[in-house]
Amino acid sequence: MLADTPDGFGRYYLAQALSTLGKHEQAAEEFKAAGKQGFEPVHCTLRRAGEIRKAGNLEEAEKLIRSTGSEGGARLAEYSYQMGCAMFDRGDTFGAIEYFERAVDMDPHHSQALFSLAFQNALFGNDEDAIQLYERCLSKPPYYLGALLNLGLLYEDQENYPAAQYCFERVLQQDPTNERARLYLKDIEATSDMYYDEDTLKEQHRLEQLLNRPVTDFELSVRSRNCLAGMAIETLGDLTEISEQELLSGKNFGETSLTEVRELMDAHGLTIGQNLHEKSREPDVAIRDMSPQEQQLLSAPVSDLNLSVRSRKCMSRLGIATLGELVQRTPDELLSAKNFGVTSLNEIRAKLGEVNLKLRND
The missing domain is CATH 1.10.150.20 (5' to 3' exonuclease, C-terminal subdomain)
Structure with a gap:
């Protein structure tokens, strides 16, 4: 519908659609065309830089972001947001957070900056702040499905099951094929059936x-x-x-x-x-009987699996710190933990499979 649009406004929204589809190189070209046709040139340059970064060219993206400074770009929330993304990709998490906060200060409704801040707060365990930021992110369109999913998980962790259910149902309304939302919703329904006397x-x-x-x-x-x-x-x-x-x-x-x-x-x-x-079980195989490589693998922290926030919290609740402790647990034992459902179990199995390990009795 937008492919043959002649004006900058249409090219801009074509670029956004291409970005959503993951076609970042094409999106970058459309943002460039939109800017040339007079639609917010500085903003389009910043958005183009974001697509170039997503396509894997961080150096060029950062150079392009900085080039807008002389054109007043540094006064825009989008500039701070794009700089934050570049910082994050370079591994400077705290530098990125500073830029995201600056973007939100400039534009309290900058959805992407709010999402990024919420995500970082959740990673650091600041659940209350993360919830508030996700709620602000979703206070006006566009509504990011990722924000709805993450907010639902945080609500669930706080045992606010009706709010969590609402988030997952909203995702399924927009994307009926979203398997994660479907599985999370099943977990919620299973939890609501539990009765604690x-x-x-x-x-x-x-x-x-x-x-x-x-x-x-x-x-x-x-x-x-x-x-x-x-x-x-x-x-x-x-x-x-x-x-x-x-x-x-x-x-x-x-x-x-x-x-x-x-x-x-x-x-x-x-x-x-x-x-x-x-009684705490002893390992099936004594550590001393293992090769140095096997000992090193089982002694590795569960954080090496790069689990989702929900799964990491469940590991913490169960007191599981290493891969060796994790593989001594059965699927039923994990499922008995608060807020640990089939989705988290499948994630654990997949992550263990990547290092040729599996749960007890699997």
Whole structure:
């Protein structure tokens, strides 16, 4: 429809359409043509620089951005935004953020600068600021689907499920084939079916406090105390994660001490070894039996996988810091974590597959 447009206005919006389709070299030419035909020449030059940068020529793009300074370009929000993008591509994240903030100061409705700032705030864990910035980004057209998706994920992390659902549904209205939005929406629907009973939560909290109580809080014989200390058993929780046979194998720990510990546990509604199945598992293969390359791979931090914000937060909630700890988890264990759905599981599987690893039982 716009391909044969004769005026700068039409060429400008043709350039925007080409950019959206990822045809950056063609978009750059159309922005150039729009500027030559008198449609905001400086702004078009800056937009052209952005397309050249996306096409992979950062040096030329930065040179073109700076060339507009003598024409008043430095006073435009678009100038600061494009400089921020160039800084980011050079690896200067904080320099980029300064330029994005300057762009928003100049134009509070600069959608792309707001999006970039929101994205960076989310990466640094500033969720509240990120939400506000994404909301501002979406306060007027054009509405970026990426902003809606990211905002939905942040709402979900804050358990604002109706708002998250609204975001994902808006994406699907505009793009019914968007698989990410469809999967995220399924996660939301699954979460909304969960019911947490307040009394159950209180009981869980009481049990956690009980299991964390040190054994020294209770009356035990000196022999029993010394035996438990020798086996590094410090809390009632530790006693739920060891078998009676293991206790009896301890030095000087006999039937008398075992009976004493049984009575202590019974008095508090607990039994020895009741949580053995939850005890931290040992790796299937000892690290010492692995090659140096395998040891290095499993010791690598999960951050090396470049996971999405949602998956990184789930790893943090589960206390998973290394690839070795991650591959010891089963898919069901990961899915039991808050806000960890099928989408995140598939991402983890794909990322592990790239380094020839997989989850336990996969």
